[in-house]
Amino acid sequence: MHMGVSRCFPWRSRTSNGKKRDGFGTLPDNVVVDVLSRLEVDQLKCAIRVCRRWHALIATAHFARLHLQRVSSVTVVYPLCFEDPVYYNVGLFFIDWGSMEKKPIAGAKSPPALRDITVDRSCHLLGCCDGLFILIKTRTASMYEIHNPVTWERVPVPHKGSICGFFLHPLSNKYRLLSYRETPNGFWYQVDGLGPAACIDVGMFRYRPREQEAPSGVRGRLHWMVVGKEGVSPPCSHSIMVFSARENAFCFMPHPGDSCLPSKGHSNMHLVEMQGRVYVYAIQVKFMSIWVLEDHASWQWVKKCDINLQWNLNRHPVHDENVTSYENYKNMQLIDIRDGELLLFWPGRGLFQHNLQSQTIKRVPWPFMDGFGYDTYRMKTRVVMVSPEQDFKRLHPSGRVPLQGGSESLYGVYILGSSPEKLPRNKPGEGNEDNPGETKPLGVGRASPRAQVGPEQVLKLLPPE
Amino acid sequence: MATSRKVTLLSSDGESFEVEQSVAVESITIKDSIEEGSAGNPIPVPKVNSKILAKVIEYCKKHVESAKAEDRVDDEDLVAWDADFVKVDQATLFDLIRAANFLNIKSLLDLTCQTVADMIKGKTPEEKRKTFTIRNDFTPEEEEEVRRENQWAFE
Numbered sequence: 143m144h145m146g147v148s149r150c151f152p153w154r155s156r157t158s159n160g161k162k163r164d165g166f167g168t169l170p171d172n173v174v175v176d177v178l179s180r181l182e183v184d185q186l187k188c189a190i191r192v193c194r195r196w197h198a199l200i201a202t203a204h205f206a207r208l209h210l211q212r213v214s215s216v217t218v219v220y221p222l223c224f225e226d227p228v229y230y231n232v233g234l235f236f237i238d239w240g241s242m243e244k245k246p247i248a249g250a251k252s253p254p255a256l257r258d259i260t261v262d263r264s265c266h267l268l269g270c271c272d273g274l275f276i277l278i279k280t281r282t283a284s285m286y287e288i289h290n291p292v293t294w295e296r297v298p299v300p301h302k303g304s305i306c307g308f309f310l311h312p313l314s315n316k317y318r319l320l321s322y323r324e325t326p327n328g329f330w331y332q333v334d335g336l337g338p339a340a341c342i343d344v345g346m347f348r349y350r351p352r353e354q355e356a357p358s359g360v361r362g363r364l365h366w367m368v369v370g371k372e373g374v375s376p377p378c379s380h381s382i383m384v385f386s387a388r389e390n391a392f393c394f395m396p397h398p399g400d401s402c403l404p405s406k407g408h409s410n411m412h413l414v415e416m417q418g419r420v421y422v423y424a425i426q427v428k429f430m431s432i433w434v435l436e437d438h439a440s441w442q443w444v445k446k447c448d449i450n451l452q453w454n455l456n457r458h459p460v461h462d463e464n465v466t467s468y469e470n471y472k473n474m475q476l477i478d479i480r481d482g483e484l485l486l487f488w489p490g491r492g493l494f495q496h497n498l499q500s501q502t503i504k505r506v507p508w509p510f511m512d513g514f515g516y517d518t519y520r521m522k523t524r525v526v527m528v529s530p531e532q533d534f535k536r537l538h539p540s541g542r543v544p545l546q547g548g549s550e551s552l553y554g555v556y557i558l559g560s561s562p563e564k565l566p567r568n569k570p571g572e573g574n575e576d577n578p579g580e581t582k583p584l585g586v587g588r589a590s591p592r593a594q595v596g597p598e599q600v601l602k603l604l605p606p607e
Numbered sequence: 608m609a610t611s612r613k614v615t616l617l618s619s620d621g622e623s624f625e626v627e628q629s630v631a632v633e634s635i636t637i638k639d640s641i642e643e644g645s646a647g648n649p650i651p652v653p654k655v656n657s658k659i660l661a662k663v664i665e666y667c668k669k670h671v672e673s674a675k676a677e678d679r680v681d682d683e684d685l686v687a688w689d690a691d692f693v694k695v696d697q698a699t700l701f702d703l704i705r706a707a708n709f710l711n712i713k714s715l716l717d718l719t720c721q722t723v724a725d726m727i728k729g730k731t732p733e734e735k736r737k738t739f740t741i742r743n744d745f746t747p748e749e750e751e752e753v754r755r756e757n758q759w760a761f762e
Binding site for chain 1: 698704705716720723724727728731735740741742744745749753754
């Protein structure tokens with residue numbers, strides 16, 4: 143079966159001495175790749191050092207692509223409290239859906255694993271794009287940071303306006319920030335890159351995003367519910383603002399559902415981008431209605447479901463006396479929709495999973511809220527979902543050099559320490575500021591479903607804009 | 608729809624196994640050779656000995672039966688059955704992988720590859736090598752280079 147071992151396995155430059163045969167040696171490359179591509183990123187970092195063969199198989203563009211297709215995604219849950227300044231924020235928690243999906247062999251469906259990572263406590267999280275977080279420093283005005291949760295690197299991004307979008311531009315395949323500044327006539331929007339590249343003006347508009355967040359968009363379009371100056375609600379027909387990255391233009395669209403009473407505005411309505419789609423949910427008395435945007439071109443919304451929120455309140459007692467009954471459901475937040483389950487945050491009571499089919503709810507054990515700090519979080523606690531569509535463990539390409547000043551080397555491209563011969567090099571002059579022209583290995587396989595960019599397009603990322 | 612057509616499979620060490628055609632065609636390799644008419648009877652299965660072929664047939668039988676079941680309640684049971692199926696020694700596991708790869712039985716290949724992937728758990732490369740008796744064939748310089756390449760990714 144093995145004819146000419148040295149021909150089939152060229153990495154074996156020395157003869158093996160016929161001891162106990164290693165099982166892997168008997169497997170063809172495609173199978174070993176299949177096995178290794180199922181490993182988590184931190185396992186891969188280790189696996190690449192096991193032997194020459196594993197190194198040779200892992201350190202390729204093909205492998206990176208295959209691996210990215212397999213990784214699980216993660217929902218990051220981030221509690222933030224406005225009330226008590228001491229507790230600006232705490233750790234980020236992420237729900238690893240992969241730990242559920244990866245266990246079919248064991249036969250048991252484990253509940254979503256909840257783990258936490260910590261971020262600098264003086265920042266709070268605005269958004270997430272491809273696993274990179276954008277944080278705003280709460281004590282300093284206009285000071286933003288991009289944070290890589292794996293390598294712990296932080297890049298300050300000083301900014302004059304309020305950042306309301308952090309996305310990957312579908313054409314140039316670079317990260318961009320959308321921000322606005324309030325002027326007497328309205329709000330002035332512009333798009334910036336992360337480095338010192340020139341900014342692109344978008345224009346002046348009457349509205350700004352209602353929430354302090356920086357979505358990364360769905361298929362190159364960002365969405366927000368908006369308000370005007372002094373928090374005045376726009377008419378229903380203009381309640382949702384959409385920014386198209388390709389066209390560098392805004393448009394204003396109506397929200398789904400019935401028109402709202404002029405006095406109420408759409409304060410009970412919220413927009414979230416999740417799982418590559420746009421959702422709007424509204425809470426009316428004891429119901430939550432959820433719509434999903436089915437077709438962007440025709441702005442067609444479809445009602446996904448109506449949830450009856452009249453759950454047995456006795457089973458889920460409030461941990462906070464400040465929660466009064468009429469506000470029971472008002473601030474409930476939709477965090478995630480996945481596999482027929484909704485993830486809801488119920489202020490004062492905790493995090494819940496709601497099964498759409500059986501209409502049952504289940505409390506998600508959340509160590510933070512169950513234990514000590516619970517009662518310090520009052521009504522204003524808001525859990526924000528930021529969902530990297532890929533494994534949040536993104537490795538940084540220029541990790542060897544500490545990032546300074548938002549250099550354009552922050553591509554967020556997936557890398558596995560591959561050797562330069564295997565992958566395209568930077569063109570000279572494109573290295574980072576410290577070492578211009580140094581060739582850096584760049585991984586490919588940056589499959590970002592949102593931007594619909596395949597690994598092949600990443601290779602074109604290198605030339606300057 | 609279920610014809611009781613049977614085929615005979617011949618392992619590499621000369622043992623014959625008679626199975627329903629519906630079971631045999633879980634293997635795309637066998638399915639193709641039957642459809643092409645090049646199968647012959649019995650169908651030889653080189654590279655797969657009787658012990659492994661017996662296991663593979665057991666797997667295919669179980670999965671074909673489960674697919675036929677009217678209600679899909681068996682899903683969780685099947686998963687549990689699969690978990691038991693792969694509780695074998697390493698050598699057998701690798702043999703099963705090779706067989707599944709050669710015979711082109713995707714679900715079995717998935718199952719066995721995932722099992723091996725789950726076994727690659729060690730925190731250090733040395734632990735990983737130990738699990739599978741893999742020889743470290745890096746020169747000390749190469750090893751240092753690879754370690755440095757990935758240094759920034761270490762916690």
